[in-house]
Amino acid sequence: EAGVAQSPRYKIIEKRQSVAFWCNPISGHATLYWYQQILGQGPKLLIQFQNNGVVDDSQLPKDRFSAERLKGVDSTLKIQPAKLEDSAVYLCASSAGQGRYGYTFGSGTRLTVV
Amino acid sequence: DQQVKQNSPSLSVQEGRISILNCDYTNSMFDYFLWYKKYPAEGPTFLISISSIKDKNEDGRFTVFLNKSAKHLSLHIVPSQPGDSAVYFCAATNSGNTPLVFGKGTRLSVIA
Numbered sequence: 001e002a003g004v005a006q007s008p009r010y011k012i013i014e015k016r017q018s019v020a021f022w023c024n025p026i027s028g029h030a031t032l033y034w035y036q037q038i039l040g041q042g043p044k045l046l047i048q049f050q051n052n053g054v055v056d057d058s059q060l061p062k063d064r065f066s067a068e069r070l071k072g073v074d075s076t077l078k079i080q081p082a083k084l085e086d087s088a089v090y091l092c093a094s095s096a097g098q099g100r101y102g103y104t105f106g107s108g109t110r111l112t113v114v
Numbered sequence: 115d116q117q118v119k120q121n122s123p124s125l126s127v128q129e130g131r132i133s134i135l136n137c138d139y140t141n142s143m144f145d146y147f148l149w150y151k152k153y154p155a156e157g158p159t160f161l162i163s164i165s166s167i168k169d170k171n172e173d174g175r176f177t178v179f180l181n182k183s184a185k186h187l188s189l190h191i192v193p194s195q196p197g198d199s200a201v202y203f204c205a206a207t208n209s210g211n212t213p214l215v216f217g218k219g220t221r222l223s224v225i226a
Contacts, residue, residue: 004157033213035216040123040218041218041219042118042120042203042205042216042217042218042219043158043203043216044216045213045214045215048213056212056213091157091158093157097210102148102160102163103160103214104160105150105157105158105159106157107155107156107157108156108157
């Protein structure tokens with residue numbers, strides 16, 4: 001089966017600019033996650049979708065970050081305006097059901113804010 | 115507040131020897147634990163998991179041990195191979211009903 005697709009792979013922007021990331025999960029996977037991984041840290045959950053509804057966005061900085069999952073398939077994560085501390089790898093993952101069976105991660109988007 | 119801790123940022127092991135990666139957790143609601151492996155420029159990939167009803171799970175060269183009373187788990191790789199060189203993340207969840215919480219990772223280097 002095809003894996004989780006993410007684009008772009010790399011992005012460099014200036015602070016205060018906006019950026020968007022795209023994720024296409026594994027076909028049929030109802031649950032989609034966006035994680036932020038800052039260098040030297042483990043992945044940190046930003047938002048969890050179940051189909052096209054938000055399950056958990058408690059750690060999403062809502063003043064600058066937004067995410068949507070239209071039609072319960074693809075998802076986009078947006079940052080506006082970006083700050084230097086947003087430099088990180090943004091990982092998208094999907095799972096068929098409960099997380100106990102593991103997530104499948106995409107390769108991530110490496111964002112550098114200068 | 116780190117709920118999953120990997121206190122060793124790096125580990126270096128000779129090829130053929132055992133690699134032991136450690137993980138501690140603080141949240142007693144966690145009952146399912148997973149290890150992920152990450153190569154540079156790739157996403158983490160699932161390696162092995164263990165439920166709290168077990169104290170050991172084995173898959174080929176990889177074995178995970180769980181000590182619930184100590185809130186500690188470890189991943190053993192025997193024998194270690196150069197291709198095992200990667201960053202290993204420990205993750206935990208509450209019956210899969212909560213999103214995975216990850217540790218900071220341990221970078222394993224297997225020296226030929």
